[in-house]
Amino acid sequence: xxxxxxxxxxxxxxxxxxxxxxxxxxxxxxxxxxxxxxxxxxxxxxxxxxxxxxxxxxxxxxxxxxxxxxxxxxxxxxxxxxxxxxxxxxxxxxxxxxxxxxxxxxxxxxxxxxxxxxxxxxxxxxxxxxxxxxxxxxxxxxxxxxxxxxxxxxxx
Numbered sequence: 001x002x003x004x005x006x007x008x009x010x011x012x013x014x015x016x017x018x019x020x021x022x023x024x025x026x027x028x029x030x031x032x033x034x035x036x037x038x039x040x041x042x043x044x045x046x047x048x049x050x051x052x053x054x055x056x057x058x059x060x061x062x063x064x065x066x067x068x069x070x071x072x073x074x075x076x077x078x079x080x081x082x083x084x085x086x087x088x089x090x091x092x093x094x095x096x097x098x099x100x101x102x103x104x105x106x107x108x109x110x111x112x113x114x115x116x117x118x119x120x121x122x123x124x125x126x127x128x129x130x131x132x133x134x135x136x137x138x139x140x141x142x143x144x145x146x147x148x149x150x151x152x153x154x155x156x
Contacts, residue, residue, distance in 0.1 A: 054141030055084025065149025074123045082109045092136040100131040
């Protein structure tokens with residue numbers, strides 16, 4: 001016959017817990033939780049870093065058009081190299097709005113191979129601009145390319 005106490009806890013169990021100093025049990029619980037949390041966040045950090053690190057390396061991720069005339073040359077080129085050990089390809093390169101269009105290679109990019117992404121801005125729009133192009137590679141990574149400048153009316 002089991003002697004039941006409050007909420008189904010046996011008196012024997014309560015007596016055993018009461019003989020262990022309280023601070024030792026609390027300290028061990030806190031240490032276990034702390035160690036678990038440290039390991040969890042360390043693994044999570046390594047996982048996120050591996051996902052966002054791309055083998056597609058750009059020579060520059062920012063190009064300033066400077067001041068350009070309305071209707072002027074709208075194309076700038078971002079060059080890159082595949083620094084990884086595996087082949088990859090660009091799955092998408094999307095402008096932040098309709099005035100920015102990216103043309104990217106559709107072929108496989110072998111390790112060590114170089115390439116270019118052409119970014120075209122609509123230079124019929126007068127004023128300052130700053131636009132982004134998000135490049136997505138087959139390794140799951142994404143990188144942001146930025147163009148900026150100012151389109152002015154032609155003088156003369």
